[in-house]
Amino acid sequence: MKLSKYLVATLKEAPNDAETQSHKLMIRAGMIRKVAAGIYNFMPLGLRVFRKVEKIIREEMNNSDAIEVMMPFVTPADLWIKSGRWDIYGKELLRLKDRADRDFCLGPTHEEVVTDLVDREVKSYKNLPLNIYQIQPKFRDEIRPRFGVMRAREFVMKDAYSFDVDEKAADESYSKMFNAYQNIFKRCGLEFRAVEADSGNIGGSSSHEFMVIADTGEDTIMVCDKCDFAANVETTPVIFQEEDLKSENHKKNAGAGKETPEIKIEKISTPSITSVKDLANFLGIAEQRIVKTMIVSTDQGLEAVLIRGDHEISLTKYKKERNLEFVELANDKEIDELKTAKGFTGPIDLEVKIFADNAIKNLVSYVAGSNEKDFHLLNVNHNKDFKINKFFDVREAMEGDRCRCSVDALLSSTKGIEVGHVFKLGTKYSEAMKAGFTDASGKNQNFFMGCYGIGVGRVVAAAIEQNNDEKGISLPLSIAPFEAIVIQADKKNEEVLRVSEEIYNFIKNKGIDVALDDRPESPGIKFKDAELIGIPYQIVIGPKSLAKDVIEFKNRRTNIKEEIPIDNLNKLFELINE
RNA sequence: CGGGGUGUAGCGCAGCUGGUAGCGCACCUGUUUUGGGAACAGGGGGUCGGAGGUUCGAGCCCUCUCACCCCGACCA
Structure with a gap:
């Protein structure tokens, strides 16, 4: 071309x-x-x-x-x-x-x-x-x-x-x-990495996603450091860890309830404090001592899910466990229907089914919403103060969670771009x-x-996304727009024009997908463009090199330049096929 | 859809308190350049996203509307 x-x-x-x-x-x-x-x-x-x-x-x-x-x-x-x-x-x-x-x-x-x-x-x-x-x-x-x-x-x-x-x-x-x-x-x-995944809208029993590893990826994948487990964070099973309950964070509960469930509920004023983070700061307690009540809208109607303050809900797991067609976080209007207040929602007297993450199971005397604007409750306990329909794994896995393969195998997270999915x-x-x-x-x-x-x-x-640098795109040979480009580093010099065209034809006839930059532009523009576009190999032909009877060969990725004698052009193909 | 933001030349932007619509790049013509996004001279290009309103006068103020972008939930 x-x-x-x-x-x-x-x-x-x-x-x-x-x-x-x-x-x-x-x-x-x-x-x-x-x-x-x-x-x-x-x-x-x-x-x-x-x-x-x-x-x-x-x-x-x-x-x-x-x-x-x-x-x-x-x-x-x-x-x-x-x-x-x-x-x-x-x-x-x-x-x-x-x-x-x-x-x-x-x-x-x-x-x-x-x-x-x-x-x-x-x-x-x-x-x-x-x-x-x-x-x-x-x-x-x-x-x-x-x-x-x-x-x-x-x-x-x-x-x-x-x-x-x-x-x-x-x-x-x-x-x-x-x-x-x-x-x-x-x-x-x-x-890339193939990871276990949810089958979403398409449905079916099992599926894998093919993830290209990239920081800007929209998906989070959890990878085990001991086995070959890798899964989308949405579906990564969380192995329930009892020791969380005995952790320092759990005991750091000044202002919150005591460990004994007998203590009476205390209603406290928490004006305009709607986030777990602010509430933890306000009360001087760990986020783990707070239970957030999330309202979800499903094809079965509204339901509530209890999640520990420092955790995030996985709607994917929720949908699967509850066997729902459809689920999303409830909007403000739906929350209003429940006679509660957004940011202050709590499980007590809530007129919907209540489900909870496994991490809530052994939690006692925690902080929860009061269903009244600007108030939260201390010393809330399930069974005593309200009933939970079912506990299951409904939170998103986090960095440092345990893998299912062994007690001391930890999960770490990376970002990925989903390029393929099999179901x-x-x-x-x-x-x-x-x-x-x-x-x-x-x-x-x-x-x-x-x-x-x-x-x-x-x-x-x-x-x-995975192959670029400050100069531009740097694609692998297999998918680059052209495999190589012949650059005329002079737009008038007859010999440059003639030789570059010959070399271009020579390379092209060898089956290489090559371009000839014969535009009447200055060399600088041609170099910049070739690098921006991501062509793996540059073959530069200009008066300077022709005077020495050589052409210049440059690798886009390594930036290594080589001079090739004009009478030994076959060397080009060795370099291209390296 | 909820929250936040932006619309002025092809692209990136400026435009003050309402008073002649601008800059850089790109483009066109010419001359000189020519190995890393050239220089000079000249030139073209705008319904200031759209509609309505206020005003002697609107890119700027008001109302409505459209488009686009960012953060959330979905997916190849």
Whole structure:
């Protein structure tokens, strides 16, 4: 590609609405441009990287016996009604009507369409297993799109769906995909980790997320220092630790209740103090002595959850344990319905079901809200003052928590970007949609399914997030927009023009994805652009080096320059393939 | 959706107490430059997000509205 005929849309300055490095750099490098919130143009250079990632994905999928199809982006409501998700998907599903007022939606994922497709075409166990995939746009009307194409509303996803005769066969399909994903992310040169995860909206029994390790990641992953356990913080089990109760913090309770549950409740004035932190300071006690009462809104109505002051609730665990379709923290209006006061909510006389985290079980004489504005209660005790329906593990794991593998194994946390997710779906969709096949004994069976997604644009963004420096993007060879660039360091010198073109053609004919920077710009601009865009190798041709009968070869990452004699150009390929 | 914020040239921004809409980069023309984002001279580009209002006069004040960004809950 000759850059004089290309659209190089690099910018000196990043727009101020970009936060993360990858977002800033993708805009500066002219890879993407925003069209609307969470909706982007992929520019020529960005598309090059995108296509390379796509190619790797496609190759690995095909190697795993997955078959490519293309399903529609606009999908009819009846399929969604059949699976039951038309009602539960919520606002993220962008719904529209056609001219005859029929309901459609933009596909956020394709379980419905693919289940319907396979059900129509596959009648016999003899045609299974089957794995169908596509690389195609999705639309999810995210509440808050951000970080450029990292979390876009319209994005391209590789989504695959496996169909099997039983659970065992489905497990095999799952591990096949798991391996394919490892290969894909390895080939993209990413530092990543597969972690145990929640299956969320998609549903199913088990799942893993593929996380690219990056400080700006939106997910927190917990990793054990002794075993190979790694999981999303949302689902990381917390091993209940009795010794917490005997800790110094627990005893540091001046102003709060005593250890004996007999002591009477005391109501104290805590004007405008609504946070655990402020309350702990105000009372001069540890946060561990405070129990916060969180109101959640669910498909079963409002419920309360008690969490120790220094802990955070995991709605994911809550949803799973309670077997809910839907859960979120209650809004102010819902809290008002409960005759309580936001920031002062407590468990006593609360007219909803009350659940509690395991850490509350052995806690005695703690501080809780009074359900009256500006007042809290000291010396509150469950069983005596109110009833708890059930205790379970509902808090988020924290750094320093114990791993399930051994007593002295500790968890630490890292941030990650979720680039892929694999799910075991079981018969969730095939049952709902009555999709199945005839088994060897002539009986009808539902398909055992799995689904597997990769956000293609997100892989691009995550790769850039992980591979950049002060000069710009520094992508690995496998997904760089070009593998190498020939730079004319002089725009008039006839010999420079001629030799650079020859060398460019020579390299190109060797199958290297190379660009020729023949733009009438000063050398400085060309160097800066090549580095910003993230091209791994620069081949510089200018009067200086030609005078010595050499060309210059420079590695973007190591910054190491080498001079290569013009009569030994094959050396170039040794260096490129290193 | 709740909370916070921003909309002025393609990008980054300034614009005071209401009184002729500006700067840097980018762009166009010319000359000189040419190995790390060149210099000079000249030039083009704006419904000041939109609508309404107050005023002799609004980028600035008021009302409404739209868009976008940030923090929270969701996800590839």
